[in-house]
Amino acid sequence: MRQEEARRLTVISKLIDGHLSVAQAAEYLQLSIRQVLRIKKRVLEEGEAGVIHKNRGRQPSHTLPQSLKQKIVALYQSDDYRGCNDTHFTELLAQRENIYVSTSTVRRILRAAGISAARKHRAPRAHRSRRRMPQAGLLWQMDASTFDWLEDRGPRLTLHAAIDDATGRIVGAAFAPTECLEGYWSVLHQGITAYGIPVALYVDRHTIFRSPKADKLTIDEELAGVKPSTQLGRAVAELGISLTFARSPQAKGRIERLWETLQDRLTHELRLHRISTLEAANAFLRAFVERFNARFAVEPESPEPAYRPLAPHHDLHRILCHRAWRKISPGQTISWKGQTYRMAPAQHQETLAPRSTVEVRVTADGELWIAAGQGRLYRLEPCPKSPTVQRREDVTPTPSRQSYKPPADHPWRRMTVGRPKPKLPSPSAEAISP
Numbered sequence: 001m002r003q004e005e006a007r008r009l010t011v012i013s014k015l016i017d018g019h020l021s022v023a024q025a026a027e028y029l030q031l032s033i034r035q036v037l038r039i040k041k042r043v044l045e046e047g048e049a050g051v052i053h054k055n056r057g058r059q060p061s062h063t064l065p066q067s068l069k070q071k072i073v074a075l076y077q078s079d080d081y082r083g084c085n086d087t088h089f090t091e092l093l094a095q096r097e098n099i100y101v102s103t104s105t106v107r108r109i110l111r112a113a114g115i116s117a118a119r120k121h122r123a124p125r126a127h128r129s130r131r132r133m134p135q136a137g138l139l140w141q142m143d144a145s146t147f148d149w150l151e152d153r154g155p156r157l158t159l160h161a162a163i164d165d166a167t168g169r170i171v172g173a174a175f176a177p178t179e180c181l182e183g184y185w186s187v188l189h190q191g192i193t194a195y196g197i198p199v200a201l202y203v204d205r206h207t208i209f210r211s212p213k214a215d216k217l218t219i220d221e222e223l224a225g226v227k228p229s230t231q232l233g234r235a236v237a238e239l240g241i242s243l244t245f246a247r248s249p250q251a252k253g254r255i256e257r258l259w260e261t262l263q264d265r266l267t268h269e270l271r272l273h274r275i276s277t278l279e280a281a282n283a284f285l286r287a288f289v290e291r292f293n294a295r296f297a298v299e300p301e302s303p304e305p306a307y308r309p310l311a312p313h314h315d316l317h318r319i320l321c322h323r324a325w326r327k328i329s330p331g332q333t334i335s336w337k338g339q340t341y342r343m344a345p346a347q348h349q350e351t352l353a354p355r356s357t358v359e360v361r362v363t364a365d366g367e368l369w370i371a372a373g374q375g376r377l378y379r380l381e382p383c384p385k386s387p388t389v390q391r392r393e394d395v396t397p398t399p400s401r402q403s404y405k406p407p408a409d410h411p412w413r414r415m416t417v418g419r420p421k422p423k424l425p426s427p428s429a430e431a432i433s434p
Contacts, residue, residue, distance in 0.1 A: 136195075176278075
């Protein structure tokens, strides 16, 4: 019998003996008069058992069957769900196994089976987080994470992604073999196409974003306003997006926290779907990002987004591309990787100054475009090759063109054939010495 039940039995016994009134017993036990009378009746009928709750030792009606608990433990110990955190495992049980239980229930079942938590949470440190941006589209944090996303089933990949600071929404994500310019272009293309042009990007000081020459400018170059840029820097400048450089990983903590979440959740889901190639991983990302945003995205402080629409004359394929500079020849052509190109006849609307320097843009599908000023772009096409001229030795001589060869009994042949060549006198040592 518990201490509280023993105290209740003592008070009810004094009530039965007439030492206490019903009101006094109700006051001592902090119960209503009706409840005290009901307990008194049970004690008179059952004795000491009258103060013990009737549900003690009884299985609750909403208790999970033991077979279901064993199934949950067996699923967690399988290769498919091994290493999932409790919350993610609960979501996967509902999505894939049609087992609908709460996270706390799963946690109790796993701990009772002796399975410790997959992730150890450290004690929180005192840190003052920066407030989120008030509007969606004011700031995107962009970065890449190299990790064993495919575990031992495939190569080590790098995930490029951008997250909106105001909502925590993933606006674009793409896998690549390494951290590269093409991966970031894919992320920007996804985000701008789906949402619009953001105001600013918050990135680290990687050479993809910031030119190494920026730290080596002379005083004269700084006074002249020289600003070395990168391929990505020139592209985002054309779109009107400003670049802000973080000096530490903690400064862009939202996307660093995103990597921690994705390395836990995305890795397990790639394993569940038996994905082992780069192409399959990129194809799976779209559905995963939609579910991730529905689960973790928050509403911004201001409902009005700050995105700008893409201008009608802007083509992302011709902006997010490689850029180089070439000189125009007198024949209005340029040279690129050993091939001569000219402006397509359908777009050849102006003559460029010979020997002038122009910008050449190479899109992801291999097309070449030339920037002719004021935002005009003209497509380039290979120049037709001139007919191949045969070498003289490859041409079979005709009988009329065969050279004349005198017969062996010709006087000239008799004078030259067999005659030794005259020897020149060798220089003497006296002539060689200075």
